[in-house]
Amino acid sequence: MxxxxxxxxxxxxxxxxxxxxTHPTIDEVYTVIHTDHPSISRMTVYRNLRQLAHNGFxxxxxxxxxxxxxDDRTSQHYHFKxxxxxxxxxxxxxxxxxxxxxxxxxxxxQVDKHYVVFSGFCPMCIKxxxxxxxxx
Numbered sequence: 048m049x050x051x052x053x054x055x056x057x058x059x060x061x062x063x064x065x066x067x068x069t070h071p072t073i074d075e076v077y078t079v080i081h082t083d084h085p086s087i088s089r090m091t092v093y094r095n096l097r098q099l100a101h102n103g104f105x106x107x108x109x110x111x112x113x114x115x116x117x118d119d120r121t122s123q124h125y126h127f128k129x130x131x132x133x134x135x136x137x138x139x140x141x142x143x144x145x146x147x148x149x150x151x152x153x154x155x156x157q158v159d160k161h162y163v164v165f166s167g168f169c170p171m172c173i174k175x176x177x178x179x180x181x182x183x
Contacts, residue, residue, distance in 0.1 A: 056087060056091055056095055057095045057098065057099065059080060059084055059087065060076065060080065060091075060092055060095040060096060060099065061095075061099060061104065061105070061119075063076050063079045063080045064076055064096070064099075064105060064117055064119050065119045066079065067079060068119075069134070069135065070108050070110075070116045070117065070118050070126070070135040071116060071117060072114045072115060072116055072117075073089070073092060073093050073096060073115060073117075074089070076092055076096065076117065077089045077092040077093075080092060096117050099117075100117065103121060104121070105117050105118060105119050105121065106118045106119075106120065106121050108126065108135075109162050110126065110128060110135070110162075110164050111128075111164060111166075112128070112133075116135070118137075120137060122142075123142040123144075123160070124137055124138065124139065124142060125137075125138040125140065125142070125162075125163045125164070125165065126138055126163075126164050126165070127164070127165040127166070127167070127169070128164055128165070128166055129167070129168055129169035129172055130166055130167060130168060131168055131169070131172040131176075132169060132171065132172050134169050134171075136169065138165060146161055147159075147160070147161060
């Protein structure tokens with residue numbers, strides 16, 4: 048019985064993550080779930096996100112902000128983070144796996160993966176900044 052309950056809870060967590068599409072933190076996923084499923088605890092959300100990532104169904108995203116974030120897109124890819132609003136956008140460019148080999152050769156280490164996060168201003172913040180600049 049406990050296994051079935053965890054399966055249902057895990058699906059609820061996965062559905063919430065897919066619904067958000069924002070690379071959410073654990074707390075953001077919990078907030079969405081808590082609205083419809085108040086009996087699901089923050090610890091249950093945390094445990095299930097970790098398990099889903101461990102099993103390869105989702106990815107834990109590492110960004111410079113130190114927050115543990117999750118992504119339902121499991122392929123290797125890069126991210127852009129807006130310096131103003133904090134939004135995170137998937138960057139669809141070729142994943143540069145050769146960088147791993149170059150670092151391994153130069154520093155005699157084993158590289159399993161790498162992260163690149165582009166930083167700047169998203170289209171919405173640029174648009175907002177232009178509006179505010181025009182009003183002055």
